[in-house]
Amino acid sequence: MRLEVGSFPVRDACFGTRMGWVDGVLEIDREAVLAAVRQDPLVSTVELEIARPGESVRIWPVRDVVEPRVKVNGPGVVYPGWFGRSIETVGRGRTHRLAGLGVPEVSSVNWHDAGGDFVDQYLDMSGPWADLIPQSALVNVCCVVEPEPALAVQTKNEVVHRATLTVADQLAAAVRDLTPPDVEVFELAPAAASLPGVVYVQCVHSPQAMSHSEHTFCTGTYGLTRLAPPWLLHPNEILDGALSGPYRTMFATSWTVVNNPVLLELYRRHGRSLRFLGVIVFRTEWTTQDEKDLMAGQAGKLAAMLGAHGAVVTWDAGGNEFIEVVHTVRACERLGIKTVFLTSEDSAEGGAPSMLKPVPEADAIVTTGFFNASLLELGRLPPVERVIGYRSKSAGDAVDATIAAGEEVATAGAIAPPWRYDDHYGFNRLSAFAY
């Protein structure tokens, strides 16, 4: 499976009369893009707005950020499986991408009506929060979209994400037939057997148990987020967006997963210092002890059958899902597979352990910080000159965990950062010292 990825760097974007990419500047025919979105009769309103790094702009709320990609040749479509998109296996041929550009998905639509999940993520384009969030360094072409109000919440979610993917498709089409300034070839070519085989176990949350939704939100595998036994994906499939979707943290957006430094670094070391064997995508939030242990055992078995000497394990959630994740680490270790675990930590306040369950086999852990953004002690983030999206936020509308029910807050003002800072894949540059 060979994939050429052609990158078109974007340093600025502007609205104009045609679609085109010239020397790092993307010109966008706004009306043409909006017309493509409005072909969906379930879209009520849609707008496009551009936010550039360094501007005094806040984008609120942000449900996803999508990197525009397009298949130039090879089977299937990028970000496959979502809401009617082709489910043909991707990862072959050539894909073009707009590097440094994101399409934030902005809408007041809640994930589901079951409660407990908050759409409280936002992007600042400058200031202390922007310094910590990788998507704040992108030229962001925001898709602000509302579905028809009478629809059920699951259908609303479909409409919103489909609109975002349509915008991304329209933007990426501008570079489909151009010659990219940079092409990287991704292929798991035969490598020396003396190199250690390494598998990447990427654990991704399933919303099924708590929201009873099979695909409302979260990182989907070909659009599916339901609880299912582990998948084996070729890393090229992930580079074509086979693992993507909206989520409640900036560290698990569609943009995040296709730019995951763990995936890319393992790939670039293939044939040099290791043999990259593939990606086990492990769906989490099973709700009995037996299911958790069964899936952990199966993930370890898959890794062993692939011939892994080593494994890297990441996850994108918190809470009880830690059990099947850390039991996967244990299962791999017990099969003789040296395993490294990347994780954010829970707050250690009051002497509590910073991980839910200590497991002796988890003896190589890389911390990427704490889940809770309040521990960064940023205080309230400074006001901004312009808001893209919604000018106020309140509980019960686009629900936000940082404010009390009934309270109405101006989003342009000084507000608390989103409460999650869960850098699952090591994007950040935070460091720590012992004293």
Place this chain on the structure above:
Amino acid sequence: MISAIYDLALTTGASRVVRGCRIEHVCGNPDLGPEKDHEYGLTILRTALGALTTAVTGPTLFDPMESSAEVVHAS
């Protein structure tokens, strides 16, 4: 402590842990229908009450589906 994820409860040092059903419905199972669900819930509760009157020396698992307590110490 009644817990669906009983392994975690044992590890954190709870003395008496009763095996619950699922995270979504710890003390019952709606799939069983009202009568059997009630019966199952009662069994869990009686197991919990029985656990309270049982002397233990460390974290111990009580399984409502078994008549006697299965002694499992946290590893």
